[in-house]
Amino acid sequence: MNGRAGDRRIGTRRHAVSAPEVFIRRHPPVPSLVFDTYWYFASERQSIFHARAGGAEAPWTDDPVLGAYKFTNAYRASDRTSQFLIKRVIYNEDHDWPSTLLRVLLFKVFNKTATWNLLEASLGPMSLNNFSSERINAVLDDAIASGTAIYSNAYIMPSGAASMRQARKHRMHIALLSDIVRGSVSADIQKANSMEQAYNIIRSVPSFGPFLAMQFLVDLNYTQFLNFSEMDFVVPGPGARDGIRKCFQSLGDYDETDVIRWVAERQELELSTRGLEFKTLWGRPLQLIDCQNLFCEVDKYARVAHPEVEGRTGRTRIKQRFRAHAEQLTPWYPPKWGINEKIRQCQAAPGPSRE
Known part of the structure; x- marks a missing residue:
């Protein structure tokens, strides 16, 4: 790139002899009234x-x-849910990377502040040390039985492939989180050399499609453990x-x-x-x-x-x-x-x- 938006430069040089430089101008988008x-x-x-x-x-x-x-x-990052995530989930106190990864993904799977508040009020501050699928599922089972909605309506979390599905959707998601935090995903994300590489790691998680993988990565990038530019990808x-x-x-x-x-x-x-x-x-x-x-x-x-x-x-x-x-x-x-x-x-x- 020569620094001008919309231009691509292709140049060749052989035997120290200058060859003509060719500019290929890309046709830019054509805006509408909208x-x-x-x-x-x-x-x-x-x-x-x-x-x-x-x-x-x-x-x-x-x-x-x-x-x-x-x-x-x-x-x-100014939206109320993102503000809650930044203030209450990520930076409320010191957590190491594995616990931070767990906290962010646990919150984002439901994307509902009331669900997060319920879990921490019932089970204490979430961390890898006190993570228990059984205890979390029990709290969420009771919430559903009482008529409480545990998922946000901002986006739909998939139920996963037939081989992953359980009697209740949240049980599949908690099992998936357990696999993530105890597998190689945590270390792989931290070792990623680019935002795109980190995205592909999250995208490889079963049932995390392109939209969710991008959203989850942006949220994880709010933490002190990742520092990708939001202009990268x-x-x-x-x-x-x-x-x-x-x-x-x-x-x-x-x-x-x-x-x-x-x-x-x-x-x-x-x-x-x-x-x-x-x-x-x-x-x-x-x-x-x-x-x-x-x-x-x-x-x-x-x-x-x-x-x-x-x-x-x-x-x-x-x-x-x-x-x-x-x-x-x-x-x-x-x-x-x-x-x-x-x-x-x-x-x-x-x-x-x-x-």
Whole structure:
């Protein structure tokens, strides 16, 4: 690469004689009207986040769609479930890597804060030393018997192949976690030389498809034990692919993964071209996983804002309505990102931060 987005340079040199350099220009994606909405949505959703984090009273937006329906934040790590994971699951106290791996995957399999709170209230702080499939299954069996939902509805956890299935889905997942933490996966992930290599290790776990493997890796990368750049690698999920289809008339010579990187690398240009003010995450620009998530959310937003634009799935409505949480949002991120001190300084300073 010569550093210019969309160009590929192929050069050869023989016997110290210079050969002509050939430039092959890749045809870039062709945006649709919804691509403008992508950047508007990112800017407005992030503005809502900063308003709420700063303690502003509702309403936080004049947008009728954003005001009525539930959408995730522009930055994945800002969502309440991710914040719970970072604060309460990963960094609540010191854990070694094997216990951290267990804690993250145990939480993410159910992806529900109430389920995590139930397990720790019943069994104590989760770690590899006190991990017991029988005790965890007993707690979850009782919860289900009482009518409690133990899985989040954010995504569907697969039941696994026929050979893996048990009487209840959670029993298969707990058995799978037991195999993971006692096998080679833990050490293999830590030895991975790239985010893609770590992804392939997680992807090799039975019943962990591409979407789950990517999501779990991003969560594990929040820990102090992994330090991959979020600009290294991404795998588009089903919702993101739907959003990409709506945002572009053609992908040109790019695939969906290329498009996500193209968008992430052009974010400042795209926002400024449209005259949009975007308040970053205290200096942290959108990463690949954030741009991937935004495509998923814009797919939903466009069902109301652009009903004439069809996606891959043909869905036409947004299921979840917005309900404000009473708890005040106090964002906190992996310390290695170096932004928690900036948050404290901004909160202590008079007036809103415009960073």
